[in-house]
Amino acid sequence: MIPYDHKKIEKKWQRFWEQKKLYKTSDSAEEKDNFYALVEFPYPSGNLHTGHWYAFSVPDIFVRKKRMEGKNILFPIGFDAFGLPAENAAIKRGFDPKKWTYENIDYMRRQLRSMGASFDWSREVITADQEYYKWTQWIFLQFFKKGLAYRAETAVNWCPKDKTVLANEQVAAGKCERCGAEVEQRQMRQWMLRITDYAERLLSGLDKLNWKDEIKQAQRNWIGKSEGAEIEFEIKNGIASSYVLLHGYTGSPNDNFFPWLKKTLENRGAKVYAPKLPNTDDPRVYDQAAEVLKSVPFNKDTVIVGHSLGSVVALKIIEQLKVPVRKTIIVAGFTENKFIDEPFEVHTFDWKFNVKKIRQNAGKVCILRDTIDDVVPQFQAENIKKLIGGKIFDFTASEPHASGKIEPEILRHCIDSVRVFTTRPDTLFGATYVVLAPEHELVQSLDSRIENLEEVKKYIGEAKRKTPLQRQQETKEKTGVELKGVKAINPTSKEEIPVWIADYVLSGYGTGAIMAVPAHDERDFEFASKFGLPIKHVVIPSVVDHVNPPRPDKSSKTRINVHALVYDPVNKKYLIIRNKKFGWDTVVIGGVEEGEKAISAALRELMEETGYVDLEFKRILGGPAKAVYFAKHKDENRIAITTAVYFELKSDKRVAIAEDGENEGNEILWIDAKDFVPGKMVNSELPYWLERLKAGTNMAYAGNGALINSGKFEGMDSEDAKKKITEFVGGEIKTQYKLRDWVVSRQRYWGVPIPIIYCEKCGVSAVSEKDLPVKLPDIKDYLPTGEGKSPLAKATKWLSVKCPVCGGNAERETDTLDTFVDSSWYFLRYCDPKNKKSFADAEKMSAWMPVDLYSGGAEHTTIHLLYSRFWYKAMYDLGLLGGEAAKLGDPSRLGEAEADEPYSERRNRGIILGPDGQKMSKSKGNVIDPDEYVAKFGSDTVRMYLAFIGPYSEAGSYPWDPHGILGIRRFLDRVWAMASTKNLLKAEVFQDFSQRDGARLSNSPAGEYAGLEKSAAEASIVRTINKTIKQVSENIEDFKFNTAISAMMILLNEVEKQSDAISHKQYVEFLKILAPFAPHLTEEIWQKMNKSAKGGPAKGWKSIHLEKWPEYDPKMLEEENYDLVVQINGKTRDKFSVSVNISQSEAEHLTLAREKVKLALDNKQLRKIIFVPKRLINIVV
């Protein structure tokens, strides 16, 4: 017997496949459909671990099967080569990150080849290659030009250890996902991508995708959509006594600047001055304004609003004022993120400002940044901020100067008010206070009115010092401070309510302020309870009686009543009333008179109806709640606002029951506690009611229901009231997402340089296309500066550059891009990896995209998967994807196709644990080195063992069993041994084998097979092989490789027992279905079976991996007989062999005749017989 020398065999075939370029893919193949199978490319950490093997070699089984089925397969591989580990190795051990990375790639490439996976290496992509990152930069610039990439100052996550910012998605439980250090919040100016613009499409796109629900759900949760309303709460005395409105240069061609704004302010009793300014940039514009403004009595309660040109006028006025004004609002332009490729003429004012004077007199400064692209530097938000300070508020309308949109926005700043976001506008009547996030801007603008400013400032300072993790850890105990002297006005009741700041309100979500409805929100309830704030119930649960539902043909009456539940603790019984006349059970129900307490009403009614008087009130069981039912005794529908009260019986003492019509037919009953359940009572679901009524007692009731204490909305269903109340107070229906914009700049070296240039004069501009790529310079010192700057800031020579607009001296952006940017489009580069003219050719992309099957780790669900979906959609909208996608580029046609989704099917893989069932880690000493096992058993064994370890279709975690792998090796040994002992591997026997299709494997004379036994064995083998082909085919499709392997094992077990019965054709079929699992072994046997006389491969021989995937014959699956299972009352009692065609009556007859059945039935009456052909017969007695 020839030994199975895996080392020799595997090396031989890996070399052979490579030489023959067996897996090289052309973009189309005749009569073959394209199929794009993608696995997440690895980070070149230096060594392939078990996880890599699991990630790559198992999907390779699927890929090989698809290829044999006749698909033109794209199965590429590459390296996600930028990232922190390289850089940290550089800092720690002095390696050159580039050298380190590329050496690792070389090593891993060799290891990957030893895996025998059928990658097309000719398409390898490395993200750190200049040819690749040139296009990363290029695409980034396309985003920049469309405003999808922008730079802004926001609160960002800062990792103090890695000294870089992180995206939200890279922070887990307040810690840096990579190094575990506690993340801090910092205000920093960063590059961001507008992924939030795509929130809705990222959400709706999921519906169309063939992904597992758990993956979709995780993305949905991450996006976190909630629908609600924004509602304005005015601050008491929030309106100033006078306003001066100064219109803009280009924005308002009409006489009056914002007529609506003027009217609105006047309606509220303010004095408004809106002089007409000439539409010119001549300095005399001020003189004219000054003339008009002579009549304005400026004082410390004046608010000045300047827009564009008007802002310059405003500054001039402020400069000359003697007394400071209350507030200055400047509506300014925005140039920073505009891509300027053409020089423009700059309008200039030669006015000089006295900055000190302005700062003295401007009061609170608030700058609203419009989307208008203002080319005049004086009109730009940033410049105005430099000049007079203050705070910038971004205002994004759908169009610049959006009339009707910007005015309300300005109004908000003219009148001190708080805008809150709520998903429960229906509870607005119950808003008893307002809470601001500590970072909320209103605190600053109100500081003169806050009586306890010191305390407030102290609280804010403490809140700011806390890391996000600390804040999270303190969720149990709520803290906060009231802004004393400040009141907000509830827009429904006009009541004055207190304003608090508390860090349980997050500045980054919604408006950074909430209306607190303690009665109907758990957090507010907790806060209100702690600080003694009022709790006002406005929604009560609503219960409809399903046993006695309201009848549409009957009139309805609303009543306030009480349900009195009485318990006798001695006998453990409940008191109920059974009405004989109408046939129902109730507890005592009594109407509550005007001004009466529920408890006394209950006691009165109990006495009248039952006579019991010695009762002790225990507690309010529930309510108030709305209960709707049909009251038979009154023949009308009842809408009862009811309270449930619980009493205990102290003694049997009774008085006479009042004899009136009401009590007719009533029977007073005491029933067992266990019988006090809906099913056991007559026409009653009272216990269920009482349960429902409990909601809202001693806790916040957050459910829906009916409105109370809500003015004209009294009684309305809370769901309907949401819209109605929002309209009533002039609020705005709004959708919020938890998703934040993606922060992509990193203050680190080893990444793609952001291709942006800063010029003193021209601001921010893109690097010209011809200058791409901006190469990552070689530097010596990789240490981050720590103060928010990348090590690139130290590469002085690289740093300085000519401005692409004016040609003057300028500087480069020193931050690099997040590596998730690199991996957001690598699958596109695989389509056309060598392209020098574009990132990928449109035709080629449309030949392959979308990816048919994407396999990767579950940890990327809300990171890479979400990012790349966004990236792809953005590219799609920019028309960059070409082919069909470009034709579909019109956003109005979206939804017609999935053209904007990159992956049509996604599968998450599980993880391999150490033998101890723990995650593998060096410190635990449970790391399995795949190389060791490959050396010992071969890569075929390792990959097949990983496939066998558990269902790949479920992202479970499977421990590596060092013994378990033996089972696979034994199986492969037996496959080999069978070929070997059956002389398959001897050339002289099998030359011209191709002509001997159908011949027996053994050399024995044909006569030996004569006889019944043999043919039964043959029939059995035929059936098994067909079954196996069927199962293996289906299981691979479902990623259930474990059961596919088990099916092949079953086949081999059977074949070994009667190997003479297997034909050559059948053996070949077996070999072919095994080929994707054990590509080397099967190829070796396949070749040896097809040797020519001279010993080389037979003429026309081709690799088994290019052979056609076997098909099964459904007819061959059928059996003539089967074991009929006999059940009696569902329990198996017997079984016997019957023909497949047996009729029910025959089966019954045979079954009843059997001894065991007779015995078991014991002459009992048969009630029913169920016969399921080909399965069982069930006798019910």
Place this chain on the structure above:
RNA sequence: GCCCGAGUGGUGAAACGGCAAACACGCACGACUCAAAAUCGUGUGCCGAAAGGCUUGUGGGUUCAAUUCCCACCUCGGGCACCA
């Protein structure tokens, strides 16, 4: 707390609503061997000497029949987490 997913032998795990535990590991016994390893064979859910009974986290429901469908609860894993 919310949203997913999963609970089946000693272990990894199988099972269109139809014989629970296929396949594999491990273990026990046997064969081969002077011996061991490897290999091959037999057995292996639990209780019971056997007949037989019990068994898919717990409790209920639907069904002739439930690991599978429905409800409640418990435990574990994952994601989110003061998101108004």
